[in-house]
Amino acid sequence: MSSKKIVFLTIEGKSLGFYFLLGVFALMVLAGLGASYYMEHHGHVVTGMNNQIVWGMPHVFAVFLIVAASGALNVASISSAFGKVAYKPLARLSALLAITLLVGGLVVLVLDLGRPDRLIVAMTRYNFKSIFAWNIYLYIGFIGVVAAYLWMMFEQRMNRFTSAVGTFAFVWRFILTTGTGSIFGFIVARQAYDAALLAPTFVIMSLSFGTAVFILMLHFIYSMTGRELGDLLVGRLRNLLSIFVAAVFYMTLIFHLTNLYGTQHHGVERFLLLEGGVFTQVFWIGQIGIGTLAPLALFWLPGINKSRGSILLGSLMVVIGGLSQIFVIIIGAQAYPLTLFPGKTVSSSFFDGAINTYSPSLPEWVLGISGFGIALLATLIAIRVLPFLPQRLADAQTES
Secondary structure: OOHHHOOEEOOOOOOHHHHHHHHHHHHHHHHHHHHHHHHHHHOHHHOOOOOOOOOOHHHHHHHHHHHHHHHHOHHHHHHHOOOOHHHHHHHHHHHHHHHHHHHHHHHHHHHOOOOHHHHHHHHHOOOOOOHHHHHHHHHHHHHHHHHHHHHHHHOHHHHHHHHHHHHHHHHHHHHHHHHHHHHHHOOOOOOOOOOOOHHHHHHHHHHHHHHHHHHHHHHHHHHHHOOOEOHHHHHHHHHHHHHHHHHHHHHHHHHHHHHHHOHHHHHHHHHHHHHOOHHHHHHHHHHHHHHHHHHHHHHHOOOOOOOHHHHHHHHHHHHHHHHHHHHHHHHHHHHOOOOOOOOOOOOOOOOOOOOOOOOOOHHHHHHHHHHHHHHHHHHHHHHHHOOOEEOOEOHHHHHO
């Protein structure tokens, strides 16, 4: 498909349904702000977090959105960095979602700190021994690089630089996701973390989560605007997503087999895989069942794999499975007690050796979900103001 055949238009945004969706997403954002204010005013005692589990449900949503943001750029990267022309019409939307998802995740992360104003300290005083300091540069830089990438696509006289800037954005997103995974991989005190495999695992997770969110948003927007979306392009995205889901499953398998090989990790593996209660259930039912096996069946079984409904259901399951995986990684790892003295039994009045419990409160859920509201609201406003979407994505155009 040549660029001359691609006609990008803004959406009209005059229908009652459009304003209804804007209202719903705006209410989600306001609810998140209210939840953040409630937690800041009353303190984190109103949440399920405590001295042992300091990263709760808002962190699960925030990390998912940040990881998915990197993966949402995948479609644009395929067109620019790898020269796959069929994906070029979707590059603008891909880059837009990368920015809005990241902003949604970062807002939730900041509001969950309890003192958002302390972000000023984090942005002006850097401890470069901390992976968190590195990630401030990675996140802000990612937004800047992708914004420049969008400029190259929108400005006709800058189109010749699209491939170069897109390739740079492709490299940056891999570094960003590696940094996010390294946040956990560098924490040696937690036995469920402390693994170099977490960095590449997060990279693969980003490809899976981001592609699933992109498919859902693409179908949602084109259905909302009444524009034609051909099955051929959706089928290609389905094939990509199935490969990414299988790759995440492979990395998960290798991660746990590696831990099972080392005797010092047998305890935490037994906890997560067999005896962890809700964490074990979320792992097997949410991550493996709903997030891996069921989508692969929908994507691969003849007779149903070409159905638009199966593709959308599978994508939604990947999102649910992704949230489940982040939940197990972040909260499940904190629930397992710290090993202060390897090979010794430690007992005191401060929960030493005890399994930590966590039950997320309503404000935590509301704040976390509001991250999706921020991303969706920003996306709708952007496609209303600027021509991010091709007028048509028919099969005949895709094949040409």
